Amino acid sequence: MLEITEGSMAVADAVRLCRPQVVAAYPITPQTHIVEALAEMVANGKLDADYITVESEFSALSACLGASAAGSRTYSATTSQGLALMFEVCFNVAGMRLPIIMTIANRALGAPLSIWNDQQDSISLRDSGWLQFYAEDNQEATDLHYIAYRVAENPAVQLPAFVCFDGFILSHTYEPVDMLSQADADRYLPKYAPTERLDAADPISFGMYATPEYYLEFRYETDKALKEAKSAIHAAGKEFGEMFGRDYSAMVEGYQLEDAETVIVAMGSICGTVKDTIDELRKEGKKVGLLKIRVFRPFPSEDLAKALKGAKHVAVLDKNISLGAKGAVALEVKDALYGSGIPVYDYIIGLGGRDVQKKDIREVVALAEKGKGDQFIGLRKEVL
Amino acid sequence: MALAVGCRARPGKGRDNKTGSWRVFKPIFDHEQCSKCGTCQTICPEGCITEGFFDPDYAYCKGCGLCAEECPKDAIAMKQEEK
Amino acid sequence: MADKTCELFDCGHRACGGCGAALAARLMLKAAGTNSIVVSSTGCMEVFSTPYPETAWKVPWIHSLFENASAVASGIESSLKKQGRKEKVIVIAGDGATFDIGMLCISGAFERGHDITYICYDNEAYMNTGIQRSGATPYDASTTTSPAGSQSFGNKRPKKDMPRILAAHGAPYVATASIAYPNDLIQKIEKAVNTVGPTYVQIHAPCCTGWGFEGDQTMAIAKLAIETGLWVNYEMVDGTVTKVKKVVRKPVEEYLKTQKRFRHLFKPKRQDAELAAIQAIADKNAEKFGIDIKLKKE
Numbered sequence: 001m002l003e004i005t006e007g008s009m010a011v012a013d014a015v016r017l018c019r020p021q022v023v024a025a026y027p028i029t030p031q032t033h034i035v036e037a038l039a040e041m042v043a044n045g046k047l048d049a050d051y052i053t054v055e056s057e058f059s060a061l062s063a064c065l066g067a068s069a070a071g072s073r074t075y076s077a078t079t080s081q082g083l084a085l086m087f088e089v090c091f092n093v094a095g096m097r098l099p100i101i102m103t104i105a106n107r108a109l110g111a112p113l114s115i116w117n118d119q120q121d122s123i124s125l126r127d128s129g130w131l132q133f134y135a136e137d138n139q140e141a142t143d144l145h146y147i148a149y150r151v152a153e154n155p156a157v158q159l160p161a162f163v164c165f166d167g168f169i170l171s172h173t174y175e176p177v178d179m180l181s182q183a184d185a186d187r188y189l190p191k192y193a194p195t196e197r198l199d200a201a202d203p204i205s206f207g208m209y210a211t212p213e214y215y216l217e218f219r220y221e222t223d224k225a226l227k228e229a230k231s232a233i234h235a236a237g238k239e240f241g242e243m244f245g246r247d248y249s250a251m252v253e254g255y256q257l258e259d260a261e262t263v264i265v266a267m268g269s270i271c272g273t274v275k276d277t278i279d280e281l282r283k284e285g286k287k288v289g290l291l292k293i294r295v296f297r298p299f300p301s302e303d304l305a306k307a308l309k310g311a312k313h314v315a316v317l318d319k320n321i322s323l324g325a326k327g328a329v330a331l332e333v334k335d336a337l338y339g340s341g342i343p344v345y346d347y348i349i350g351l352g353g354r355d356v357q358k359k360d361i362r363e364v365v366a367l368a369e370k371g372k373g374d375q376f377i378g379l380r381k382e383v384l
Numbered sequence: 385m386a387l388a389v390g391c392r393a394r395p396g397k398g399r400d401n402k403t404g405s406w407r408v409f410k411p412i413f414d415h416e417q418c419s420k421c422g423t424c425q426t427i428c429p430e431g432c433i434t435e436g437f438f439d440p441d442y443a444y445c446k447g448c449g450l451c452a453e454e455c456p457k458d459a460i461a462m463k464q465e466e467k
Numbered sequence: 468m469a470d471k472t473c474e475l476f477d478c479g480h481r482a483c484g485g486c487g488a489a490l491a492a493r494l495m496l497k498a499a500g501t502n503s504i505v506v507s508s509t510g511c512m513e514v515f516s517t518p519y520p521e522t523a524w525k526v527p528w529i530h531s532l533f534e535n536a537s538a539v540a541s542g543i544e545s546s547l548k549k550q551g552r553k554e555k556v557i558v559i560a561g562d563g564a565t566f567d568i569g570m571l572c573i574s575g576a577f578e579r580g581h582d583i584t585y586i587c588y589d590n591e592a593y594m595n596t597g598i599q600r601s602g603a604t605p606y607d608a609s610t611t612t613s614p615a616g617s618q619s620f621g622n623k624r625p626k627k628d629m630p631r632i633l634a635a636h637g638a639p640y641v642a643t644a645s646i647a648y649p650n651d652l653i654q655k656i657e658k659a660v661n662t663v664g665p666t667y668v669q670i671h672a673p674c675c676t677g678w679g680f681e682g683d684q685t686m687a688i689a690k691l692a693i694e695t696g697l698w699v700n701y702e703m704v705d706g707t708v709t710k711v712k713k714v715v716r717k718p719v720e721e722y723l724k725t726q727k728r729f730r731h732l733f734k735p736k737r738q739d740a741e742l743a744a745i746q747a748i749a750d751k752n753a754e755k756f757g758i759d760i761k762l763k764k765e
Contacts, residue, residue, distance in 0.1 A: 021549040022542060050545040055575030059538035062531060062572065066506070066542025069529055072549060074542070092531050097390035158389055196392060198504050198527040198543060200554045205522035207530035208391050214519050217387055393520035401479040401521055426649050427686055429482060429489035431474045441478065448484030449683030462683075 002178050007138040007170040008033030010177040011077075011103055011163075014142035016047045017185035018101075018149050020075035022067035024052040024060045028082040029115045030167040031105040035077055049075075057082035061089040061102070068098040069206050071197035073149070076100065079167055080107035083121045087128075093160045094129025095222060096207055099152035099192075100160040101145065102130075105167040106268065106319075108352040116353020117167045119268060123296075123320040123328045129222050131161035131229060132297040134267040138175045140248075140294075141165040143240065146180070146189050147248055150236040153192055157229045159222070166269040168353070180244065188243055226298050233295060251300035252307055253292045256282060260289025262368050263308055265333055266317040267293045270349070270356055274317070277361035288365055293329065301336035308337060314344045315368035321348050326374060345373020354378055399444075403430065407447035409462040413439055417459030424451035424460065469498045469657050480523040481515040485682020487672035487689065488512050488561070490646050491588045492523075495559060495670075498656035499584075501526060503555045504547075506540045508564035509533035511595040511674075512588065527554075534568040536560050537576035540583045555584065555660050562589040562603035565669075566627050577636035577665040584659045584666045587629065590674035598677040602627040605697065606748060607741055608728045610677075615731035620741050625748060633667045634706045640666040641703040646673070647689035651700065651712070658702075671698045679727020691722040696749035699756045711756045719746045 003010075012034045015023075023042070025035040041047035054060045057078050064074040078086065083104060093100055104122045108114040122132055133148055135141035141163065148161040165171060180188070196204055210218050234249050241247025255271075256278050257263065264274050271292045281288045291307050293300070308314055314337065318327020325331065330346035337344055345368050350356040360377050367373060413424075418438055425433045428451055432444040440451070452460040475496035482489035488511060496503070507513045507530045516523035517530065531539045536558045544556045560569060565587040576583060592610045593599040600613040600622050609621040634641045640662040644652040652670060659666035673689050675682045692698035693712060697719055700712035720742060723729040732738045732745075753759050 022545045024542060024545075048549075050549050052541055052545055053579065054538065054541070055578070056571060058535065059541070059572050059575050062535035062538035063542030063545065065531055065535075066529070066539035066544075067546035068542075069539075070504070070543045070546035070550075072546035074546075088532055089535065095390070096531070196389075198529060198554075200502050200504065200527060203395055203525055203527045205393050205395070205517055205524050205528045206390065208393060208517040208519040208522060209514060209530075210391055210519045214387070214391075218391055221387055221389070388520065391519050393522050395477060395522055395525045398477040398479040398516075398521045398523040401481065403479060403481070406484065426471075426494075427490060427646075429484075429486045429493065429685075430478050430480075431476055431493045432478050435472060444478035446484035446682075448486075448685075449681070450485050450685055453683040454686050 002176050004174055004176050006033065006172060006174050007141060007165065008172065009037055010138050010142045010179070011145065011165070012037035013179055014145040015075055016041050017180055017182055018145055018189055019073065020049050021072035022052065022064065022074045023049050023076065024054050024063035025076050025078065026054050026057045026060045026082060028057070028079055030107060030171045031077045031079045031103070033171065034103060034105070057085045058089060061086045061093065064100045065089060065093050065096065065098060068100050069096070069198050071194050073192040074100050077103040077105065079105045080109055080121045083125060084109060087125065090125050090128040090130060095218070097158040097222070098160060099158055101148050101152060102160070102162055104162045104164040105171040106164050107167040114352040117169050118351045119164065119319040122162050122164045126297060126328060129159060129226060130297060131159055131226070131295070133161065133163050133295055134293065135163065135165040135170065136269060136271045136292060138170055138173070138177050139246070141170060142177055142179065143246055143248060146185060147236050147240055149189050151229060151232045154232045155195055157225055157232050159226055159229065164268065169269045184244065188240065230298050230300065248294070250303070251295040252303045253294060254307055255290040255292065257289040257291060257307060259287055261287040261312040262315060262365055263289045263291055263311040264315045264317060264361070264364065265291045265293065265329065267296060267329060268319065270317055270319065273356055273358060274361055277358040280358065281362070281365065286365070299332050304333065304336045305340065308342060311342055313368040314342055315364050315373065316344060316346050317349050317364065318346055319350050343371065347373060347375065347377045349377040402443050403446050404443045407445060407465050409447045409449060410465045411440055411445065411447065411449065411452050412461045412463050414459045414461070417457045419457050421456060423454050423456060427451065427454055469653050470500065471497050471653065473497055473500065475501065475525040477523040477525055479521065483676050483682065485675050485685045487646050487674060487685050488588045488590060489515070491670045491672045492516070492559065494646070494649050494652050495586055495656050496526065498653040499555060499557055499660050502553070503557050504543055506536045506543065506556065506558045508536040508560035508569060510561040510564055512559065512561065514595055533564055535572050536564065536569060537583070537585060538572040541576045541579065541581045544581045544583055556582070557660065558583060558585045560587055562587055562591060563593045563601040566602035566629055574636065577633055577638055581665055582663055584668070586656065587669045588672040589669050590672050590677060592677050594674050594677045606745060607732060609731055610728065620731065620738065630667060630669055630703065634703050638667055639664045639705055643669045643671070643700050645671040645689045645693055645698060645700055647686055647693060648700065655702065680725055684725065688722070688725050691717070691725065695719045695722040696753045696758055697722055699752050699758055701756055708756065711758055713758050713760045715760050715762065716753060719749050
């Protein structure tokens, strides 16, 4: 059913339809509307879950870890500083192979303090072993929650996942969203049935420590599971498409890509602005296209290399920066295209809520065509 | 044996580690003196003293000497381990 | 009633010979029984009992991090509730994980009123990392980060009063226990586990390696701590002290001189002022809890 609703409400509703048994979250802007909505659903009996009002994000994810190990489907949401506070637990959850789903309403990291959007928070957890999905709009943001649970709980995967959507830009924006019915959601996402759980009837020790004889192998296995999750993502996205008409089988998605000479690579809501700009540039006769990355972990290197095969210039938009190096997405794209001879340029853009407009995208395209890159876009030189 | 997902294990393998090899002094239980009060069994940090005749499982006994020290009947003597 | 013959902490663990914490774990599991889920913090006990794949735990057990055991326990309790399951959730953590780094999570879990039992095995320093000072280290104890020296008598602060802090959270049952009194310890854990809501038991568990004494003296030293009034065994129900172990008190010196961590108070020179300060701590404990047995004058 099509509803015009705020992004956070749509996400909260999708989470409700996924039937988590335990929700643990701590308020942080711009995630608050999601968790407030979930608390209200619990209070009104619309969501049969226990909502743990933890005293910190660190405890939010720790509580989810316990609940997940005990056999419940669990959910949390956070952003920015909250995610940074969860850093230690994030690595732990992945290493313990617990399929927790967490929405990230992407926001910048301090200092300086900023409540506004970029993707530094989730990108900074790229090494933690979580799957990372990025949504372009609120329809995708809601749909990715069902898919994330399906993939994470797949016995061959057993890993946690972030569903990332841009804070304020999506979380606080009203858009039409097609919501599933509970019956459809249940059909797509069956009840969580973990292979192992904390259970007095079958005692298992969880979270043992590994000596040097074993640690390397455990890391190998987790890495392998994350890489092999690609086929589970493909299958879950395809099945979603077959059932509800919106196909998410691809981890990267092209727009005007076929004959594109300059290809922009981007993640999240910025893709909308890029598409609008491409429409204008196409009318002007410029062969420009977009490759949207929907799944950042596992990184779809092969799909990306295949999609970018015909490109003359690749311009990566990074809403993050690995300080002292480059944007994290560009580094991955360069790695995926290594040896192809295709030049990859990196543009740091939209940090801390700086508005990204069509003129900025035009500038990026012009720079890439001139072979110039690896720079910030939209710097206010007058304040430097 | 395949690696367990997420570094988990069921009980049992813990007993593979035979801590008796750590022992320097060995407790010798004198059943004549023993009043079967059960103190040694209760306070053994290894939980390796069986009830009834109160004998330690030497495969695990580390020879800490707590049982000998606490025995109210002085029925346990610590003897240097012969290796 | 607890089945005292029940052994749920398996042989083969790597604790030092005469380890107070290992004994505490064994006794605690006798009290809790098989219908338990145990959450451990990072620390000595976690390390000596669970190198993959050799677990000593015959009940379901989980370890996540150093400081989050009570948050993990909150999640487990919440999950069990939603599943309609009845297992008891028990945290066992060292004093560093309890008094210091885990304080935030403990406070949150107790304030929210989860039905969990939190057991702290208190060996009065960070033993796993090599005997560093914690908030539970007693006054004047020499540790590797509070060493006695020409300008120092060791740890400068008395122990943090954790039981009272948790009682102030509204915990319905708070108790202190000692491995020196196994039956009392078992009874207290049983009571804590069977009380609805967040309960706390702090167990004095001497560490031969960290305190500097022979492993066969663990019980004797734990007993001396009580007999000198430096450790008090008591119970608090709804914030009120209801039961106290009374003793005919001995001078604190009898306890202190048994351990290397207090050796600097006697050698090279007897430190009378410091010994008097520690005696004053014991005297204050005695007064506060009324532990002294008054002997009739002949």
